[in-house]
Amino acid sequence: MPQLAAIVIHCRDPYLMAPFWSQVTGLPVAAEDRIKLADRTLGPTESVLLRHPAGSGPDIWIAPAGDLPPVGRIHLDLVAEDDELAAVVAAGATVRHTLPRWTVLTDPEGHEFCLFRRH
Structure with a gap:
C-alpha cells in the first residue's frame, strides 16, 4: 500500500x-x-x-501557486492540548467556530483546519 x-x-x-x-x-x-x-x-x-x-x-x-480556488484547498486535523489553541491563534490563525471536541480555524490565507482536543 x-x-x-x-x-x-x-x-x-x-x-x-x-x-x-x-x-x-x-x-x-x-x-x-x-x-x-x-x-x-x-x-x-x-x-x-x-x-x-x-x-x-x-x-x-x-x-x-498562481491560480488558487477559494477556501477548501486543504484541510488538516491537528491534535493539541487545550492551552495550545491560544498559541495557534497568536501565530496568525483565526477561530471560525468551536464545537465540543474541536475548533475550526483558518490560517492566514483562509485555509480551514481543525484543532482537536487531546483526551
Whole structure:
C-alpha cells in the first residue's frame, strides 16, 4: 500500500505561510529554505520544506501557486492540548467556530483546519 510521504499546502505567499505552518505543526523549516526565507530569495515556483529533524512523519511542502480556488484547498486535523489553541491563534490563525471536541480555524490565507482536543 502507498504511504503518506508529504502534505502540500498551495498558497499565495510562502514567506507568510511557511513560518505559520512551521510554528503550528512544530515542524522546522529545512535549513536551506530557512536561509531563503530570511533573505527572501525563493524562486517564483520554489516550495518550502517543513521536516521533522528525525525524519519521522510526513513532510509538509508550502508551495506557491498562481491560480488558487477559494477556501477548501486543504484541510488538516491537528491534535493539541487545550492551552495550545491560544498559541495557534497568536501565530496568525483565526477561530471560525468551536464545537465540543474541536475548533475550526483558518490560517492566514483562509485555509480551514481543525484543532482537536487531546483526551
